[in-house]
Amino acid sequence: MQNEAVPRLYDVLADAFAQEKIEVCFALLGDANMNWAVRLAARGCRMVYVRHEHCALAAAMAYARKNFDVAVATVTCGPGLTQLITALPAAVRAHLPVVVFAGEAPLRSGWYNQGIDQAPLIAATGAAYHALHLPERMPVAVRDAFLQARRERRPVVVGVPFDLQDRPWQGAAQLPTPAWQLLPKPAPLPPHPDDLARAVERVAGAERVVVLAGLGAVEAGAGPACRALAARCGGLLATTLPARGLFHDDPYCIGISGSYTPEVGLEYLKEADLVVAVGASLAYHAGGGGQLWPKASTLQVDIDPVAVSQGQEVARHHLRADARLGVEALTAALPARGKAWRSDAMAARIRDSKPDSHVFELEPGLLDPREVVEALEKQLPQDWELVNSSGHCSWFFAQMPSRAQARFLTIREFGAIGNGIAFAMGVAAARPDRRVVLFDGDGSLLMHVQELETIRRHGMKILIVVMNDGAYGSEVHKLRAEGMPEDGAVFGYTDLAAIARGFGLAGETIRSLDDLPRLLSDLASSEGAAVWDVHVSDKVVSRTMRRAHPGGKTKG
């Protein structure tokens, strides 16, 4: 019999995690992590037990993004760990700090069925992997993993052989100082006067300025400063996709810059002569691969400015500074301007134009995805948390300009479908008092539809609105444009409402937008989760798809 008075390694490892102030852990148990997970739960950590390890990590990613802080997930060794390989590259590219507690195969066995060389698999994704094999050092190694995840904003996986976890603890009685106490907390970086003088000159010399804000601007609280700068220059505002909504109530915001730019935004970006990119890494898509502002030079205001990003030359002019301080200093130093680019007529155009006015011929009985999104934007309560997934439908769902950034999340790095449901769970865990709405495609939802059970079991208040086109729409449009057969991508309208009901959720099939008010009031009276399966036509092709694949019949 074990001596209960002597702590085991898993007890101490659970203590080392608990002292990092983690409130939630996304988990799927196996031999190699269950002892640790049970102890972590006993220390007051809220456990979200999912149905697929990919979703544990993806939910943790959304949780980290929502809180701008580290998140935790756990998987068992071997097959538990290999399930992480699609989510990790996205976490790396999105700079999301997540610590994963992974089991490793027992060290004592010469052979173990679930054994695999875990380190190179994880390293290939760009995440850090630390094999913890020396018991006495493990609490410090865990602390260091939290330090690394927070400092490098990167996922860090710690692997602990499960036979070691069971050993009596023989190390120090005291835990190491936790990472959150040690981490440097530098004050926001002001710009250097020389850099500032050059930047002021550049902005003062421009006539058509667009201030483009990214997530760095959101995190630094630079929204009001960006608005003031654009007003001072008589220019316009835009955001990257993840920062959408930072200027949702500003009449001079042209929306998202990138693959999701609305019609009028494309036009104005083309005319711009200076883009001031604030807290934006200038990723490939944000500038439409270098196509979106052909006449403009770019001034990047960032704590870590770059010249080349994702294979593209993106900015020749840089102001190294905290987003808010840099922009405030710029505005304060700018001379007052006579002629402004912005005008009342422009504001009216921005307000009144459709994201995409192209006319399509639809089959009877199916909805136009653009009208679905318009109706949702008008009718969904403003305080609901919105999550955008992926697929062709995400272009339409992205067009909700009246929604505030604080209630929006999307993580698109690595371009995988199937993440939406886990991202929604991560947001629900981070904001348990709020209703979360996931906008997803039928193909994407079906890829991890098992998590409907997790949502029900954990009582998460998630509404999933599915743009069901009976197909992998993204692929269909490309196949059509190339004149190839569609049978590999058109599978028909799966009955998602029935599936939802099978999992114990409410499920509705929507063929008319007139049903929305009634469905919304039904939802208001229930705390539970629901799936709305909205049947849409696959004939409506997004602007971006038409531009990238112009061979189709819907050129325009």
Ligand SMILES: Cc1ncc(C[n+]2csc(CCOP(=O)(O)OP(=O)(O)O)c2C)c(N)n1
């Ligand atoms: C994991 C993964 N597998 C395959 C793809 C290729 N892919 C991109 S979009 C897409 C279709 C998504 O279908 P759905 O979720 O129904 O959205 P739709 O495009 O129909 O709006 C596919 C298969 C991908 N991006 N990620």
Ligand SMILES: [Mg+2]
């Ligand atoms: Mg689809």
